[in-house]
Amino acid sequence: MDNKLGFHDNILSRLLKTRDKQRDVLVLNVLLLGDRQSGRSSVGNALIGGDEFQTGTCVSGVSMTTELRVLSRKFPAYFRRQGAESDLVLRVLDTPPVKLRPQSLQELCPGGVHVLVVVIRVDQLSENSLLLSHTESLFGPDWRRHAMLVFTHADQLEKAGLQPPAFLTQSSDWLSSLAEEVGGGVLFLDNSCDWPSIRGRPIRDQLLRLSAKNHHKALQF
Secondary structure, three states: OHHHHHHHHHHHHHHHHHHHHHOEEEEEEEEEEEOOOOOHHHHHHHHHOOOOOOOOEOOOOOEOOOOOEEEEEEEEEEEEEOOEEEEEEEEEEEOOOOOOOHHHHHHHOOOOEOEEEEEEEOOOOOOOHHHHHHHHHHHOHHHHHHEEEEEEOOHHHHHOOOOHHHHHHHOOHHHHHHHHHOOOOEEEOOOOOOHHHHOHHHHHHHHHHHHHHOOOOOEOO
């Protein structure tokens, strides 16, 4: 009897391994965009579920991100597609707040970019028209369909007595227009808590919905 149980256990184990090997894998390239100290690297950490991206400032007060960096993380059986479990692999590219070089992006992300995450700090708003125009020069006018907007330090809005809708209504034209145009919608993150460790799943889910909305097609440079 014990031998029969062991035999069946071995067969079940092999079947599970075979099914796991055949499981579909979706690989998404995600590009983070934002100014110094916007919380860009923290959003990257939330997406991959770790703390590998450097956050904070140097002694001089400038951003610690000085070069384009790519980190990858696999999430087994993360979602279902066509009735079957699928693995999700995120390749997250963190960018320094300078003009992006197409050559560097193509080397690190030859398949293009599936989702662009624009990170803006609510208490340090500045004119980002140069960043936006440069992004459009890289990807073309359709880049907004592949973008989502993330506001960090949203706890500052509560201190100012503002709700997110009112904040967007009172924002400058470029920001309110961007919030309306991005295909992935807007997300507000409260920096009074350790949100990278607790908001990773909601950010990933919103990102996955956006990519599915675009049929998982990547923007080409």
